[in-house]
Amino acid sequence: MGSVSAVEEARAGAGMSGTTPLVCWFEEVNKDSVALVGGKCSSLGELINAGVRVPPGFALTTHGYAQFMRDAGIQSEVNGLLEGLDHQDMDKLEEASRVIREMIESRPISIELEDLIAESYRKLSVRSCIPAVPVAVRSSATAEDLPGASFAGQQDTYLWIRGVDSVMHHVRRCISSLYTGRAIAYRMKMGFPHEQVAISVGIQKMANSLTAGVMFTIHPTNGDRSVIVIDSNFGFGESVVSGEVTPDHFVVNKVALDIMERTISTKTVCYTVDQREQKSVAMEVPFERQNVQSIIDDEITELAWMGKKIEQHYGRPMDIEWAIDKDLPAAANIFILQARPETYWSEKPKPPASAGAASAMEYIVSSLIAGKRLS
C-alpha cells in the first residue's frame, strides 16, 4: 500500500501543485515566470496562453537546474576553478570554461530528474503523435545573468534531437552553456556570484520547417512602425538568425497587409533534417531553387497578420521567429517559435513631433501629435 502513496507523492511533486516544480509545461507559465523558466520559455508560455500557434513543449525549470547542480555536487569545484581569474583574460577564461563544461556534461542526471524529464518527453511524443518526437533543446536564461541581445546569440540551441538519451545529453549541454567564457567574464565584471545564477532548458517539439525566418513588427533599419519586415529562407530558421545567408526580404504594410517591397536573394545554404540519420544538417540549396521566393504570398500575409496580433498582445514592437511546417496543410502550418520585444528602436527616445511648448495651445497641439496613453 505504501508504494501507491509514494507514487502519488511523486506525481504531486512533479506537477505544478508542488511549490517548486522541477519540470513544467509551457502552457503552465507566462511572461511573469522568467525567474522559474527563463526568458525564452516564459515568452513561449505567454504566446500559447494568448492563443498563438506555438509548437508544444516543456521546460526544465531553474529549480530543476539547481537540483542537478546539487546532485552533481560540483558547484564548489566550479567556483574553485574560477577563483582569482581576471575577467579580461579570455584565454584563461576559455580554458576554465572548457574544463567546467566538460565536468557538467559528464555528470549523470539523477534518476529522479531523468524520470521527470523523460516522462514529460514521452507525453510530448504522445501529444505529437510521433514516438520519440524530434525536439529543439534550447537554453533559456533568466534575466539577471545573461541579459539582452548581446548574449542571445551564444546561448545553446540544438535542433532535431530524438530519443531520451539524446535529450538528456543536450539538456546537460544547455546547462553547461551557463559557463561559456563570455558568460563567466560578464558575471565577473558585473559582480554576480556564479552560484546564484540559474538557467532553464526548454524542450520543444520541432517544426519540420520548409521555410523559416524572422519577422519584425517594426522596420529594423529605420524604426518605421507602420510596416512588418519578414526575412525568410528554406529549412530551419537558424540560417536566417545567424546571418549565414542573405534571406528573402519582404516589407509588408501593417494596416492593409500588402507586400510593399520584395527582394529575392540567392540563398545558398539551408539547415534541414537528414531523415536517414535523423539529425540537423547544413546543406546546399538545390541550384534551381536558390533564386526562387522561399515563402508564398499568402503565407506572408498570414504571417504578418499573426505578427500584428502578437504586437497587439504585448503592446510593443516585436522580434519574432517563425516556421512553416511541411507536414501540415495550409492554414495550419505557420508556427511562432519565439517572440521577444524589439529592443533597439523601441527603447530609443523619440524626438518630439512638435518642438517647444511656449504657449498653452502649442502644448496641446504637441501632445495631440505625440499621442498619450491614458491607461
Add this chain to the structure above:
Amino acid sequence: MIVRNWMKANPMVIDSDTLLSEAKRILTENNLHGLPVVDNGRLRGLITRANCLRAAHFALRTQNTDELNYFSGRLKVKDLMVRNPTTIDADDTMEHCLQVGQELGVAQLPVMDGDQVVGIISANEVFSLAAHFLGAWEKRSGVTLAPMELKPGMIGAITDIVESAGAEVQAIYPIGKPEDINPQEHHRKKVIVRFHCDNTQIVVKALEDAGYPVIESVQARH
C-alpha cells in the same frame, strides 16, 4: 488473498536500452500485456503492449520509410516506457490491487518485494482470480436475489432454504455498488448464490416462497 499468491512470479523483464522492436517481439510471442523495465535490479518503468502498438501506428501513419526505419532500428524501450509506474507490494491484498487498478485505470501492476520486482499482475491474473472465485470450471447452477438489506443470520437462512430444496451450496456473494460502500450504514445488496443441483426451478420456488425475489437464475448443463 495476498498478491504474492496470485501474481505471475518471476515475470519477464527487459532492459531500458533494448530496442523497442525487440520488446514488441517479446510481448507478442509470449502473449504478454506489459513488461517491467529493470536496469541493474532497479525498476525504471513499464512498457505496455498498448503503448507499443500506438507507437507503431504513429510510425506507420507517417508513410515515411525513414520514420519506419527509426521505429524499428533506433527507438528504444526507454523512449516509450512509462516512468515511475504504479506498483503494488507482494504482501498487499488482492482487494487492494483490484482497487488500485480500478481507480487509476491501469491493468498492469508490477509487484514489488522491497525494491525488487518479484511478479506482475495483469489481465491474465485478474481473469484467473475471477475464475477461481466463480469456480468457472465447476459449472455451477445459481440464482441472483433482488437487492436486500443484509442482516445478521440472513445468509445462513438463505443457505438453509437452498439446501433444503435439495441443492448443495457452493458459494454466496453479496454484491453492492462501489459508490455506496459505507460500513456504518446498512445498504442494499444483491445476493448471488451458486450451488450444485439438478433442477434450479425447485430452488427458485423455495426462495420466492420464503420472501426472497429471484431476478436471475442459471441452470448448469453438464
